[in-house]
Amino acid sequence: xxxxxxxxxxxxxxxxxxxxxxxxxxxxxxxxxxxxxxxxxxxxxxxxxxxxxxxxxxxxxxxxxxxxxxxxxxxxxxxxxxxxxxxxxxxxxxxxxxxxxxxxxxxxxxxxxxxxxxxxxxxxxxxxxxxxxxxxxxxxxxxxxxxxxxxxxxxxxxxxxxxxxxxxxxxxxxxxxxxxxxxxxxxxxxxxxxxxxxxxxxxxxxxxxxxxxxxxxxxxxxxxxxxxxxxxxxxxxxxxxx
Amino acid sequence: xxxxxxxxxxxxxxxxxxxxxxxxxxxxxxxxxxxxxxxxxxxxxxxxxxxxxxxxxxxxxxxxxxxxxxxxxxxxxxxxxxxxxxxxxxxxxxxxxxxxxxxxxxxxxxxxxxxxxxxxxxxxxxxxxxxxxxxxxxxxxxxxxxxxxxxxxxxxxxxxxxxxxxxxxxxxxxxxxxxxxxxxxxxxxxxxxxxxxxxxxxxxxxxxxxxxxxxxxxxxxxxxxxxxxxxxxxxxxxxxxxxxxxxxxxxxxxxxxxxxxxxxxxxxxxxxxxxxxxxxxxxxxxxxxxxxxxxxxxxxxxxxxxxxxxxxxxxxxxxxxxxxxxxxxxxxxxxxxxxxxxxxxxxxxxxxxxxxxxxxxxxxxxxxxxxxxxxxxxxxxxxxxxxxxxxxxxxxxxxxxxxxxxxxx
Numbered sequence: 193x194x195x196x197x198x199x200x201x202x203x204x205x206x207x208x209x210x211x212x213x214x215x216x217x218x219x220x221x222x223x224x225x226x227x228x229x230x231x232x233x234x235x236x237x238x239x240x241x242x243x244x245x246x247x248x249x250x251x252x253x254x255x256x257x258x259x260x261x262x263x264x265x266x267x268x269x270x271x272x273x274x275x276x277x278x279x280x281x282x283x284x285x286x287x288x289x290x291x292x293x294x295x296x297x298x299x300x301x302x303x304x305x306x307x308x309x310x311x312x313x314x315x316x317x318x319x320x321x322x323x324x325x326x327x328x329x330x331x332x333x334x335x336x337x338x339x340x341x342x343x344x345x346x347x348x349x350x351x352x353x354x355x356x357x358x359x360x361x362x363x364x365x366x367x368x369x370x371x372x373x374x375x376x377x378x379x380x381x382x383x384x385x386x387x388x389x390x391x392x393x394x395x396x397x398x399x400x401x402x403x404x405x406x407x408x409x410x411x412x413x414x415x416x417x418x419x420x421x422x423x424x425x426x427x428x429x430x431x432x433x434x
Numbered sequence: 435x436x437x438x439x440x441x442x443x444x445x446x447x448x449x450x451x452x453x454x455x456x457x458x459x460x461x462x463x464x465x466x467x468x469x470x471x472x473x474x475x476x477x478x479x480x481x482x483x484x485x486x487x488x489x490x491x492x493x494x495x496x497x498x499x500x501x502x503x504x505x506x507x508x509x510x511x512x513x514x515x516x517x518x519x520x521x522x523x524x525x526x527x528x529x530x531x532x533x534x535x536x537x538x539x540x541x542x543x544x545x546x547x548x549x550x551x552x553x554x555x556x557x558x559x560x561x562x563x564x565x566x567x568x569x570x571x572x573x574x575x576x577x578x579x580x581x582x583x584x585x586x587x588x589x590x591x592x593x594x595x596x597x598x599x600x601x602x603x604x605x606x607x608x609x610x611x612x613x614x615x616x617x618x619x620x621x622x623x624x625x626x627x628x629x630x631x632x633x634x635x636x637x638x639x640x641x642x643x644x645x646x647x648x649x650x651x652x653x654x655x656x657x658x659x660x661x662x663x664x665x666x667x668x669x670x671x672x673x674x675x676x677x678x679x680x681x682x683x684x685x686x687x688x689x690x691x692x693x694x695x696x697x698x699x700x701x702x703x704x705x706x707x708x709x710x711x712x713x714x715x716x717x718x719x720x721x722x723x724x725x726x727x728x729x730x731x732x733x734x735x736x737x738x739x740x741x742x743x744x745x746x747x748x749x750x751x752x753x754x755x756x757x758x759x760x761x762x763x764x765x766x767x768x769x770x771x772x773x774x775x776x777x778x779x780x781x782x783x784x785x786x787x788x789x790x791x792x793x794x795x796x797x798x799x800x801x802x803x804x805x806x807x808x809x810x811x812x813x814x815x816x817x818x819x820x821x822x823x824x825x826x827x828x829x830x831x832x833x834x835x836x837x838x839x840x841x842x843x
Contacts, residue, residue, distance in 0.1 A: 248756060248837050269760045276758020287753045287840055291451055303440055304758040348757075 193260055195355055195387045196222035196245065201254035201264075202410075203240050214240040216410035217254065222389060224355075227382040229398035229418055230391045230405050237410040239360075242391045246279055246358050247271045259355040276304050280349025284361035286341045288333040294320060294344045295329040301352040319347040323377065339370035346377060350386075357381065359390045363397060375400055395422040437763065438770065445771040448743070449778070456775065459739040462732025463779025463819065464786065466725045467812045471787020471804055473721035476794060477714045479802035484710045494535075494667045495571050496677055496702040498684070500660040516697045517688060518660035521648060524565065527665065530683050533676040535668045538567035539648055539661040548600055548644055549616045555603045560643045561617055563651020563661075571664035579611045579626030582647050590649035594622035598630040599642040617644060618654050673702070729815060732779060733823035740772050740827035751831050752839025765832040772824020773817055780816030784809055 203215040214237045222228050232238035243249035244256060247263055250271070256264045259278050266274065280301075281287070288297045298316035307315070320329055323343040333341055342362060349357055359378070363371030375397065382388055382402075390401060398404040399422035406414040406421050414421045449456040500516050524539045531537075540562060547557045568574075569581050582593050594615055601610050610624045622644075631640040646654070648661070667676035677700050684698055744751070751764055759767075787804060794802035 243837055246756070269762070272755065272758050272760045275756060281756055283840070287749075287756070289750055289753060291447065300754070301757045304754070304760075304763065306436060308436065 193224075194221040194257070195224050195226075195259055196220070196389070197255075197257040198245075199255045201241075201244060201251040201256060203237075203244060203249065204252045214410055215244070215251070218407070218410070218412055219254075220405060220412060220415060222356075222387065224387055225382075225385050226403060227378070227388040227401050228390070228403045228405060229401040229421075230389065230407060231393065231395060231398040231421065232407040233393055236407050238391050238393075238407050240410075241407060242358065242360050245356075245389060246281060247275045272304075276301055276352065278355045280352065280354040280357045282342070282345050282349050282357065282359035282362050284364040286333070286338075286345045286365070288341060288344055288348075290333050293330045293332055294325060294336065294347075297333070297344055298348045298351050300348060305352060315351055316347070319351040320344070322350065323347045337370070338366050339373055342366065342370075342374055343377070346374075346381075350381075355387060357386055357388045359388065361392055361394075362390065363394070364392075398422040437766065441767045441770040442774060444767060445774040448771060449775070455739065456778075459735050459775060460732070460779035460782060462728055462735045463776055463816055464732075464783040466728035466732055467780045467783025467816060468786035468790070469728065469783075470722060470725035470812060471784055471808055472790035473725075474718065474808035475787065475791035475802040475804040476800070477718055477721075478805050479791075479794065479800050481711065481714055482801050482803065493573060494670050494673050495573075495664055496667075496673065496700060498663040498665060498680060499699045499701065500662075502699045518658075519663055519698070520661065521565070523684070523687070524661070524663055526687060527663065527680055527683055531665075531676065531679050533668055533672045533679050535666045536567045536570050537666070538565045538571040538664045540564045540568060540664060541648070541651060541655075541659060541661045543651075543655045546617055546644075548604065550604050550613065553604045555600060555642075558642060559600060561651065561655070562643055562645045563648040563655070564645055565648050568645070568664070571666045574631065575629050576626045577629040578609075579624070581626055581645075587647040587649060590653060591647060592620065592622045592650055593625045593647065595626040595628060595645040596624055597628050597641040597643040597645075599639055600644055601627055615644070617646075620654055622646065622650070677702070726815075729819050732776070733819040736772055736775055736820060737823040737827065739775075740768065740824050741830070743771070744768065744827045744831040747831075748834060748839045748842040751834050752836045752842070755834070755836035756840060761832040764834075765828045768828035768831045769821065769824050772828065773820035776816045776820025776824070777813070780812050783816070784812055787812075 198221070199219050201215055201218045202213065205212045205214060216237075218241060230238050230241060240249070244251055245258075247258065247266075248271075250266070251264050254264065255262065258274060261274055261278070263271070263274060275281075289300070295313065295316050298319050299312045302312040302315060317326075317329065320326055323346050325340060325343050325347065328336060328340060328344075333344070336344065362378070363374055366374060378388060378390070379400075390397070392398060399419045401418035403416070404414075404418040404421035405412055406424065414424055498519065500519055501513055519539070521539055524537050527534060527537050541564075542560050542562045544560045545557050546559045546561050548555045548559050566582055566584050566587050569576065576595065577598075579595070581595055582591070586593055594617075596604075596610060596615070600615075604610065604615060605613065610627060613624050614621050615624060616622070628641070628643075628645070633639045665676065665680055667673045681696065681700060685694075685696065688697060690697065754764060754767075755761075791802040791804050794800040
């Protein structure tokens with residue numbers, strides 16, 4: 193069973209009189225254990241696709257099965273449950289709660305799963321150790337570096353053992369050295385069998401992934417090994433600005 | 435239950451993060467609840483004290499007066515037209531009533547100075563004119579010297595019996611018996627001192643007085659006034675019948691037809707207590723209204739701060755929603771925060787109310803008691819206020835779209 197199966201997904205936004213067609217029929221599948229980059233420039237529809245994949249938004253038409261759940265027709269409460277159980281989010285701006293400690297931030301998905309306090313704490317601790325932050329558990333986000341914050345966010349994504357890790361420009365707010373550390377952490381997670389989908393506009397990052405899907409104007413224009421799709425992207429980029 | 439505890443923990447986390455803001459938000463609720471608790475405890479205390487002090491009016495005794503012991507709106511004109519009670523009325527009751535042991539007449543004039551050749555009281559002394567039977571009907575005893583006799587009363591002798599407060603001021607350390615005091619420039623010879631009686635309701639001293647024979651009193655303050663009659667029944671079982679008998683005597687004496695209402699008042703300890711209780715209900719209702727008003731003001735404070743809180747924490751709400759919190763959970767989180775905030779105010783208010791009652795007891799020696807129902811009421815009302823004013827901001831928080839919310843700064 194595929195982790196992601198998307199068939200003919202469209203998403204329209206009505207802005208005043210106009211209808212913006214952000215996704216114009218997207219279909220692909222992601223198997224368990226895959227590491228896929230979704231690349232595209234801003235305005236390509238990749239953020240909309242990311243929101244749909246993350247169950248933060250529902251498609252206007254088409255189908256989306258996430259780990260066997262028919263997500264496209266779900267109501268708000270069911271979507272919240274799916275997000276909680278099936279998806280681990282990693283955001284560009286980390287999206288940590290500023291007042292809470294690293295530990296409490298990592299616990300959060302378990303809070304909404306109804307896990308008891310003691311078990312929550314234990315599992316959060318394990319997740320933080322897994323990302324190399326065992327010594328920073330009681331620090332608040334503003335006491336941590338950017339790379340450490342993103343590690344906390346990754347620990348939070350891992351803690352509930354979701355079927356899909358969904359990262360949105362995870363290195364966008366980091367310097368290149370720190371970004372590299374995070375990429376290596378993703379590689380480790382991939383090696384450990386996690387399913388990873390990474391949304392980015394950086395071809396260099398996409399080139400590191402075994403597989404990349406390039407999206408432009410709301411449709412998939414390339415799907416293949418990361419390096420090739422990224423190179424194609426580079427070529428097109430060069431042509432546009434040549 | 436677990437979700438509730440988590441929400442509660444979050445709420446208190448927020449309070450601890452913004453202690454000053456939390457405190458200021460609470461103020462309205464605190465004041466409202468503290469007011470109601472303090473007022474209720476004082477009224478309750480007053481009620482206890484009134485019941486105790488009123489029963490100091492002598493045993494088996496009731497009063498017949500021209501004026502109602504009125505509080506509130508009274509048609510004074512109607513009462514002013516009533517005939518006065520005189521000493522002749524007293525004598526008439528004594529002559530005709532069979533269930534009456536004795537009757538005393540009394541009248542009083544407040545705000546007087548009493549002086550000796552070298553000392554003077556403040557102008558707060560109450561001068562009483564009474565007939566000699568007063569010691570029996572009031573149950574008050576003479577501590578030293580004696581009370582005046584029937585002869586002294588009838589002859590209008592210028593003699594006086596002093597209360598302890600007056601003795602303290604005019605005759606410190608000396609025996610007042612046989613000395614002269616002056617009231618309104620008339621000299622009186624002191625023949626006795628009353629036992630100390632303490633204060634009425636913890637406010638007015640009952641020892642700051644001078645007793646004069648009724649005739650002497652009339653000579654000083656004029657006769658054109660109504661006396662009050664203190665009627666003592668022959669025994670406790672006859673009080674009700676004695677009242678009926680005295681009422682009939684006066685109706686006949688005043689030529690009232692069976693359809694006329696009494697043009698005088700008959701009071702017992704009971705009727706005074708009843709009247710006071712109805713008064714205390716009015717005060718309770720009024721202070722309850724004031725409290726309700728400040729609770730509403732406090733509620734608006736909570737509404738305001740919760741709206742600010744939701745705006746400030748839009749991003750937090752987005753994150754929580756993205757990580758799997760349902761709308762309902764967000765709603766509950768903020769509703770819990772509002773109710774906890776309000777309840778915290780309620781608890782603080784109750785504590786302050788208790789403190790006021792405590793002060794009244796230990797500093798003013800006033801038997802203030804916080805009634806349990808007022809505590810229960812405060813808790814319920816502050817929860818209701820928190821919920822009523824917190825539900826709208828909470829609903830706004832729950833309606834936020836997670837993607838939009840996470841984008842906000």
